[in-house]
Amino acid sequence: MTYANALVQGLLLGGLFALFACGLSLMFGVMEVINLAHGDIAVAAAYLAVVLVPLTHIPAVWIFVLVVPAFMVGGYFGQRLLIQRSLDEGPVTTLLVTFGLSVVLENVLLEVFTGNDQSLNIGSLVSGSFSVRGVILPYLSIMILGAALVALAAVQFFLSRTKTGRMVRAVADDREAAQLVGADYRHLFGIAAALASGTVALAGLALSMYTTVNPNTGPSYLLYGFAAVVIGGLGSLWGTLLGGMVLGVAMTMGSLVDPDFGAMLPYLVFLAVLAFRPRGLFPKKAIA
Amino acid sequence: MTAVATTGAVSPRNGARSGLVVSRSYQGATWVGAGGVAGVALLAALPLFASQGFVTNLVNLLILVAIATMWNALAGYVGLVSVGQQLYIGTGAYIVLVLAQNGVGAFAGLGLAIVGSALLAIPASWLVFRLSGAYFAIATWVLSQVAMLFVERFTSLGGGTGAPVPGLDVFGPGKLLEYTYWAALGVAVLSVISVYLLLRSRLGLVLTAVRDNEVGARSVGAHVLAAKRVVYVLAAAGCAGAGAVIAISTLDVEPNNVFSVQWTAYMLFAVLIGGIGTIEGPVIGAVAFFVLQQVLAQYNAWYLIVLGCVAMAMAIWARRGVWGLLATRLRLELFPVGYRVRLEERSTKKAGGT
Known part of the structure; x- marks a missing residue:
């Protein structure tokens, strides 16, 4: 049963x-950028929520209504003003700049909010659960999985069914050709970044309901999210979900041995996939 | 150390008959080399007259010089942006700790830490070289996380809180600082010299070619992968040396400190400010970083925020850093690693071009 x-x-x-992985996968799929500040953006969203909840009296569960749009706008302008500039200088520069951004974000949070653990208080929901044949199903975990499914489906729908989404894919496939037919790739990259930023803000809110966060939490979730992308197969959104589940199971199974091993096993699975199945367990068939 | 002076003065005279001389040296290289040797000698003598506080600060600066130089060798020459070099800072520190716990002196342990970490880097490179670009960067980070979680499982090494390095109290406090300083100086100088010698070697030609255009280098048959592996192993050795010095100077090894990604932030900012892809850049960047760190020390983490913003701005707008700007203005190159073509005075034929 255990x-x-x-x-x-x-x-x-x-x-x-x-x-966490959804935005990473999207950014890489569209503009081949890995944002090393991805985890820190999530943590920043959690901190924004911690500030906004007592201020606006909106219940913590609904605070995403404010935080996610704010981060989408932030993501669009962050892309246009910072990432795009570094992208024009070459891929190495993008890595350096996003890493710099990560360090700056972490230390700003540290200076403003101190290094103490914070979390979003969602009342009794945090411990509520029901059980099916002895298997415990916490409401919060189901809600988070539901949010992930909705976010992945929404991104998938946007990319495959809407006009702008199809243009984003066109730019990802062949930028010059897309530009010839009038696509403004800078604007479209901005939109992709807005989506990535919105989903990772949601991830940050979910994380701060599920456990505590502090300014140094970001990088480990960047790494988990990234591992989910690689295990799932690069650029495949639904593969990413499966990759996330492989990691999740590795973590809970490892925790049965001891909690520290639970933190380590997902990384070991990632390295094993890297060594033996570098294209991931579920290689992509269609473009994300 | 003398290698800087002597090799700097050598000027192979190819093509003298056509009137053109290709030389790696330049006028005054001998003097710069001699100045370098004198500078290092002065630094080595420093603990004899400088205050202890100053020497302690210099230990930290020298550690920064070593790791920045190594990071630059990776990112500046072979395009390997690693955010996981703290892996080798950690292995270096832990090898010193384990050996000290088994009765090996910490300074003997330093040498073994360098060799041991370089050996570890060979299988590690096999794994991370399967990826490139950003994927390589994150894989190196994951490796360092795994290494940290792995050593934390050993209670004999102090688990998650770390352990003091035993046996350091046989030196008096003053003597220990002196030895630590000389060890740091040795690691820093060896790092710079090894990168210089690497660039002067046949492999150096491959490295500069990869820096300028990797696809081009591959297409003319350069062994790019082998070159990358050599640099990766060298960088591991240098960072391990720095890690060993960190263990000795802080007197204990904490997993959260030695495996901290903060070290990568330090090396990256130092290199970006000083100038990527040159030998001089990281050294100057480390000094600049260090000075800013000291000046802004009273504002806690704000110094990292300021430095981070400066580094980002320089990465986008001033890619060649402080040294790059100075070197072009003043036509400077302290380490003769490039090639110069000039007209031979004795030649009778007038041939043009540079």
Whole structure:
């Protein structure tokens, strides 16, 4: 029963990892950028929520209504003003700049909010659960997995069904050709970045409901999110969800041995995939 | 150390018959080399007359010079942006700790830490070289996280809180600082010299070619992967040396400190400010970083915020850093690693071009 429980908790936890991975996968799929500040953006969103909830009296569960749009706008301008400039200088510059951004964000949060742990208080929901044949299903984990499914489906829908989404894909496939037919790639990259920023803000909110965050939390979730992308197969959004679930199960199963091993096992799975299946467990068939 | 002076003065005279001389040296290279040797000698003598506080600060600066130089060798020459060099800072520190716990002196342990980490870097390179660009960067980071979580599992090494390095109290406090300083100086100088010698070697030609255009270098048959592996192993050795010095100077090894990604932030900012892809850049960047760190020390983490913004701005708008700007203005190159073509005075034929 312990194993069945760990398996189910792991699968549910996969939703959180997938939520982190979604934006990474999108940014890489569209403009081949890995944003090293991705995890820190999530943490910044969590801190914004911690400030906004007492200020606006909006329940913590609904605070995403304010935070996610704010981060989408931030993501668009961050792309236009900073990432795009570095992109014009070459891929190495983008890495350096996003890493710099990560350090700056972390230290700003540290200076403004101190290094103490913070979390979003969602009342009794945090511990509420029901059980099916002895397997515990916490409401919060199901909500987070649901949010991940909605976010992935929304991004998928945007990319495949809307005019702007198809233009984003066109720019990703062949920028020059897309420009010839009038696509403004800078604007479209901005939109992709806005989506990535919105989903990772959601991930940050989910994380701060699920556990505590502090200014140094970001990088480890960047790494988990990235591992989910690689395990799932580069550029495949639904593969990313499966990758997240593989990681989640590795984490909960490892925690049965001891908690520290639970933190380590997902990385070991990632390195094993890297060594033996570098294209991921679920290689992509269609473009994300 | 003398290698700087002597090799700097050598000027192979190819093509003298056509009137053109290709030389790696330049006028005054001998003097610059001699100045370098004198500078290092002065630095080595420093603990004899400088205050302890100053020497302690210099240890930190020299550590920064070593790791910045190594990071630049990776990112500046072979385009490997690693955000996981703290892996080798950590392995260096932990090798010193384990050896000291088993009765090996910490300074003997330093040498073994360098060799051991370089050996570890070979299988590690096999893994991370499967990826390139950003994927390589993150894989190196994951490796350092795994290494940290791995050593934390050993209670004999102090688990998550770390352990003091035993046996350092046999030196008096004054003597320990002196030895630590000389070890730091040795690691920093060896780092710079090894990168210089690497660039002067046949492999150096491959490295500069890869820096300027990797696809071009591959297409003329350069062994790019082998060159990358050599640099990766060298960078591991240098960072491990720095890690060993960190262990000795802080007297204990904490996993959260030695495996901290903060070290990568330090090396990256120092290199970006000083100038990427040159030998002089990281050294100057490390000094600039260090001075700013000291000046802004009272404002806690704000110095990292300021430096981070400066580094980002320089990465976008002033890619060649402080040294790049100075070197073009003043036509300077302290380390003769490039090639110069000039007209031979004795030649009878008038051939033009540079």
